[in-house]
Amino acid sequence: MTLLESTHALFDGHDAHTHIETGSSRSEPFRSPPTLFTAGTEIYAQGEKCTCLYEIEFGAVRVYRLLADGRRQISAFHLAGETFGFEADANHHFFAEAICASGIRAVHAAPSGRNAENRLLPLALKTLVRAQEHLLVLGRQNALERVAAFLADMAERQGDLRHVELPMSRNDIADYLGLTIETVSRAFTRLKRDGVIRLPGLRSVQIVKRRALDDLLT
Amino acid sequence: MTLLESTHALFDGHDAHTHIETGSSRSEPFRSPPTLFTAGTEIYAQGEKCTCLYEIEFGAVRVYRLLADGRRQISAFHLAGETFGFEADANHHFFAEAICASGIRAVHAAPSGRNAENRLLPLALKTLVRAQEHLLVLGRQNALERVAAFLADMAERQGDLRHVELPMSRNDIADYLGLTIETVSRAFTRLKRDGVIRLPGLRSVQIVKRRALDDLLT
DNA sequence: CGCAGGTTTGAGCACCCTCAACGAATGTGG
């Protein structure tokens, strides 16, 4: 199965991920070779046991929870180079899915648990800081401010303050920002109309007036 | 200054906290004797250097951030017995204030930094879990559900599932739940009207229909 | 008793959601 072929394979569970052949497994914590997850494939589910962390080689991941009636809250997006899958106890309390075709490496804790905490704490801190930032956005910002904060965050994480490639759909953005897709779409439209951003493609955003965007933050 | 006298002292800064005399300082991390903070007194501010953690002997604390225009998001309440003041880097990114007269003990990290992480990680985890729960509430629940979630959480943390004593004002609750005081008040009124709770006092809540409350959760 | 702070209640409005239809993009099958 090639990368292109698998891009749109649907939720067929474990058949969907395939080991990618690479040499080199490094020294200390045991990194498995990266596995290919196709768009929409589940990486882990709420209630499963935590067995490892995950490093994203390429692609993107959404981590979310569901309410009983199906409402979804995406608590975080993770991009290439980031590590996720970290939970407070031995069980997962979230779902994780690949947003697009993604190469993901399982990282098993070092056998000597002593070093584990030194690696876990920074990860917990990063997750916590993001959650707290997110909390402020969801609690006290309006739709336009939320979308602006989201774009600014993505731009910063992708290392290009003028251009963002969004791997996720409007639906994902809405469930991340506590809005509906229509409201997200209208916010994009308004930012475009006001000349703050341009949209060369649906998932491609140019930040034209950085200043105007920043004015919507904090 | 007695505890009662100081209950309503206002923001008079550093004069407001007073050391309480107690014997006993324990072994490993250096706990200072508890300090009395009166209602509304700042414990630390955004931008200050982190010097220690804080243990609440009695009372309650709010931890919050401000937007430029004064909007406030309370990210957490802390009650007696809990530890707070933990931040991701060396500087505080939040404000912390005593909600009511509170006895708070500064806990300085053990000089051997080795043990520090063993104590920090569980605290980071607890903070993270709460933030993530809070995220779901702010992102995807309506006003009534938010207030219900808040009451259920407070009841559980106070160890009495049928009765809650709220140390904080409606204003604090609103800024915690991302609502206005009026909306919080209306939610209380509605829960009372529906017989879910009773209000023996403004800050005293009896949970009458636990089941109905639970139906509003997750 | 009057004042002050916090809370409740009401009326009106704004923002965002809901529902619906349309348009765009992409992949499928003929």
Place this chain on the structure above:
DNA sequence: CCACATTCGTTGAGGGTGCTCAAACCTGCG
């Protein structure tokens, strides 16, 4: 290669939840 299906995104109209503004109420305290 084109028609079609499907998914995703946009746009519009209308309604509801929660916000704003305002006034009344309650409670504690000087």
